[in-house]
Each structure stands twice: as C-alpha cells, then as structure tokens.
Amino acid sequence: MVFEAGGSTAKVAVKLNRWPVPVPVQYAQCPDTAYHPYSRCSQTILPGGAGLVLDRSPSDEDDPAGGELLSALLTYRDGKQVFVSEAGRRALPLTHDHLAAVATSPVWHPVLAAIPAPPALPRTGSVPRLTxxxxxxxxxxxxxxxxxxxxxxxxxxxxxxxxxxxxxxxxxxxxxxxxxxxxxxxxxxxxxxxxxxxxxxxxxxxxxxxxxxxxxxxxxxxxxxxxxxxxxxxxxxxxxxxxxxxxxxxxxxxxxxxxxxxxxxxxxxxxxxxxxxxxxxxxxxxxx
Incomplete structure (x- = not known):
C-alpha cells in the first residue's frame, strides 16, 4: 500500500512467514555488513523472547544516495515472523517506532496461527561448524x-x-x-x-x-x-x-x-x- 503523511509518500508492505525451529539465524538477524555495508541496524530481544530487528538501508544499494528502506522484522521463538517495510525518498512518513508497532500488533496473530507449520529442517548430524x-x-x-x-x-x-x-x-x-x-x-x-x-x-x-x-x-x-x-x-x-x-x-x-x-x-x-x-x-x- 502507499502511505502519505505530511507531504511524504512511501510504499509500505507487510509479509508474514513461518520458519522451522530453530529459525536459521540468517533469517532473523541484521544484514551482514560485509555484503550490506550501508545497513544501519539494531537487534532487541523483547519480553517473551521474540527478536526485533530494525534496519535502515538504501532502497537500492547500488545507489546509496537515493531512496531509503526502513524495516522491522519480528521473529517469534516458535518461528512465526512479521516483516514490515517502508520504501521511498528521504523523510519517510513512518518511523521505526511506527513500523515496530505494526510488527508487534496482535492483529497478525490469527493470520500467523493459520500458516501451516513448515517441515522440520533435515537433521544433518551437524558436521562440525565453526561459528x-x-x-x-x-x-x-x-x-x-x-x-x-x-x-x-x-x-x-x-x-x-x-x-x-x-x-x-x-x-x-x-x-x-x-x-x-x-x-x-x-x-x-x-x-x-x-x-x-x-x-x-x-x-x-x-x-x-x-x-x-x-x-x-x-x-x-x-x-x-x-x-x-x-x-x-x-x-x-x-x-x-x-x-x-x-x-x-x-x-x-x-x-x-x-x-x-x-x-x-x-x-x-x-x-x-x-x-x-x-x-x-x-x-x-x-x-x-
């Protein structure tokens, strides 16, 4: 959807997902700065154990001076996930606090509950993997x-x-x-x-x-x-x-x-x- 406020316009999107548990860390953490050097990101564990990732990045990483992409990624311990993003030019109408409020809203709970549980990740026996x-x-x-x-x-x-x-x-x-x-x-x-x-x-x-x-x-x-x-x-x-x-x-x-x-x-x-x-x-x- 397109959101307008105070003369600013942005495209806002919500994506709901459900991952197998344990959720692969690369799907629930800040972007890797080796590949996304313009990312400005924070991670917080909320009461109850859900992880909230707030990121600010260029909407096009090949044009870092262009538009911005703000996002809030909420991942619950049972694998349910809400991703809210806002993209547009500078001075976006919604702040990270707004996006976080949308992501953490209980309005998504019935929809998340209706998403079928994904198959468990295959047991690999875990070849020794260094972190x-x-x-x-x-x-x-x-x-x-x-x-x-x-x-x-x-x-x-x-x-x-x-x-x-x-x-x-x-x-x-x-x-x-x-x-x-x-x-x-x-x-x-x-x-x-x-x-x-x-x-x-x-x-x-x-x-x-x-x-x-x-x-x-x-x-x-x-x-x-x-x-x-x-x-x-x-x-x-x-x-x-x-x-x-x-x-x-x-x-x-x-x-x-x-x-x-x-x-x-x-x-x-x-x-x-x-x-x-x-x-x-x-x-x-x-x-x-």
Missing part, C-alpha cells in the same frame, strides 16, 4: 603485527573482519567447510591446484571482486586438506563488498592469505567442535 565469532577470532590471531581488525561478522561456517594496515580498510573473509575425503565435486574444483607434500591442495585466484564496488579486486586462496577440511580465505581492497576501492590492493598479500588458510588453527578448532558434536552425515554450505 562466525570463532572464525573471526582465529583470523584476528593470525593477522600480522601492525594490522588492526574490527567489525567482525558472518554466519555459521563463515566469518570476516575489516582490517587496516594504516593504508586503508580491507575486508578479509574465511569460509570453513568439511567435505568427505575424495569427494568428486571437490576433485573437480581442485583439478588444477598445487598439491603439497601432505596432500593438501591449494589454488589461488586474483581478479575483480564479483560483488565489489568500482575498482575493487579480490585475492583468494582456496585449500582442501586430505581429510576434507576446506578453508577458503579472500581479501578485497575495500572495507566491504559494494563499496568502491579504498586502496590499491588488499591489506594482506597472497602469501599471507596462504599462510592463514594453511594454519593448523582451523583443523584444531574444527576438531574441538567435533568432539562436542554427535557424529552424522556431512553437509556443506558456502558463504553468501
């Missing part, structure tokens, strides 16, 4: 002296930091996966890789950042151990994807990225998770 904070902390420990780090983020299996060596910000991201040794898909991915004496395969890529802003380049080191542990590390010459290049090259050299990807800290961390996790089939996801 985003775990990955970000390991990255931070492996950085060279003199490099400052901040703005950690990510999701399970994927973590990132913004680093600065004094010459500008650079996003560094790591994806940790576990594959079955000898998996055919990975054999194909690493068919041209260099094989180290311990059986680890290493491939490198350098080129324009696929989701980067103007002038951004990305350096990537992709490693696969003989035991199926895959560690992929990338760095770009900007503080986040979508942002224009802020420096000539990424803050970490390809050789430094290779050393971080091959560091035994990853295998030690996954092994620690494995000892706390019941065995089960292997699943794999890549970063967003």
């Amino acid at each position: 985003a904070p775990q990955i970000s902390r390991i990255i931070g420990r492996l950085l060279p002296n003199g490099v400052r780090a901040g703005r950690p983020g990510g999701a399970d299996g994927f973590g990132h930091l913004t680093v600065d060596d004094g010459r500008g910000k650079s996003l560094v991201a790591v994806n940790v996966q576990k594959w079955k040794p000898g998996d055919a898909a990975m054999t194909q991915v690493f068919r041209k890789a260099v094989t180290l004496p311990d059986g680890t395969r290493v491939s490198t890529r350098q080129g324009p950042a696929a989701r980067g802003g103007p002038g951004t380049i990305e350096w990537t080191v992709d490693t696969l151990g003989a035991d199926g542990l895959r560690v992929v590390i990338s760095a770009i010459n900007a503080g986040a994807y979508r942002l224009p290049a802020g420096r000539g090259t990424p803050a970490l050299s390809p050789e430094r990225l290779r050393r971080i990807a091959l560091d035994p800290a990853w295998r030690q961390a996954v092994g620690g998770v494995s000892r706390r996790t019941p065995p089960g089939p292997i699943t794999v996801t890549s970063h967003p």
Whole structure:
C-alpha cells in the first residue's frame, strides 16, 4: 500500500512467514555488513523472547544516495515472523517506532496461527561448524603485527573482519567447510591446484571482486586438506563488498592469505567442535 503523511509518500508492505525451529539465524538477524555495508541496524530481544530487528538501508544499494528502506522484522521463538517495510525518498512518513508497532500488533496473530507449520529442517548430524565469532577470532590471531581488525561478522561456517594496515580498510573473509575425503565435486574444483607434500591442495585466484564496488579486486586462496577440511580465505581492497576501492590492493598479500588458510588453527578448532558434536552425515554450505 502507499502511505502519505505530511507531504511524504512511501510504499509500505507487510509479509508474514513461518520458519522451522530453530529459525536459521540468517533469517532473523541484521544484514551482514560485509555484503550490506550501508545497513544501519539494531537487534532487541523483547519480553517473551521474540527478536526485533530494525534496519535502515538504501532502497537500492547500488545507489546509496537515493531512496531509503526502513524495516522491522519480528521473529517469534516458535518461528512465526512479521516483516514490515517502508520504501521511498528521504523523510519517510513512518518511523521505526511506527513500523515496530505494526510488527508487534496482535492483529497478525490469527493470520500467523493459520500458516501451516513448515517441515522440520533435515537433521544433518551437524558436521562440525565453526561459528562466525570463532572464525573471526582465529583470523584476528593470525593477522600480522601492525594490522588492526574490527567489525567482525558472518554466519555459521563463515566469518570476516575489516582490517587496516594504516593504508586503508580491507575486508578479509574465511569460509570453513568439511567435505568427505575424495569427494568428486571437490576433485573437480581442485583439478588444477598445487598439491603439497601432505596432500593438501591449494589454488589461488586474483581478479575483480564479483560483488565489489568500482575498482575493487579480490585475492583468494582456496585449500582442501586430505581429510576434507576446506578453508577458503579472500581479501578485497575495500572495507566491504559494494563499496568502491579504498586502496590499491588488499591489506594482506597472497602469501599471507596462504599462510592463514594453511594454519593448523582451523583443523584444531574444527576438531574441538567435533568432539562436542554427535557424529552424522556431512553437509556443506558456502558463504553468501
């Protein structure tokens, strides 16, 4: 619907949904600033346990000076969810408080109750998955002296930091996966890789950042151990994807990225998770 007030006009929409429990965190939290650098977001747990996410972002992230998108995302512990958004030019008629009031209104309860419960997520046995904070902390420990780090983020299996060596910000991201040794898909991915004496395969890529802003380049080191542990590390010459290049090259050299990807800290961390996790089939996801 189109809402007008005080000479301002905006498009307001409401979307109702229901997720399996536990709700995947990526569907109930603030946007990842590595991919949505213009997001200004807050998260609050309300009485009763529902999570409320309030976000302000450009309506078109390729034109951050254009219109705005305000949203309120309310996620209940049983998976029911209300998403209210408002899009338009500057000086939108509704505030975040208005959107939050709409999202938390009991008027939606009968409609949410009528949404069939979704099927449960398949039990994966949970291959050891490092959390985003775990990955970000390991990255931070492996950085060279003199490099400052901040703005950690990510999701399970994927973590990132913004680093600065004094010459500008650079996003560094790591994806940790576990594959079955000898998996055919990975054999194909690493068919041209260099094989180290311990059986680890290493491939490198350098080129324009696929989701980067103007002038951004990305350096990537992709490693696969003989035991199926895959560690992929990338760095770009900007503080986040979508942002224009802020420096000539990424803050970490390809050789430094290779050393971080091959560091035994990853295998030690996954092994620690494995000892706390019941065995089960292997699943794999890549970063967003």
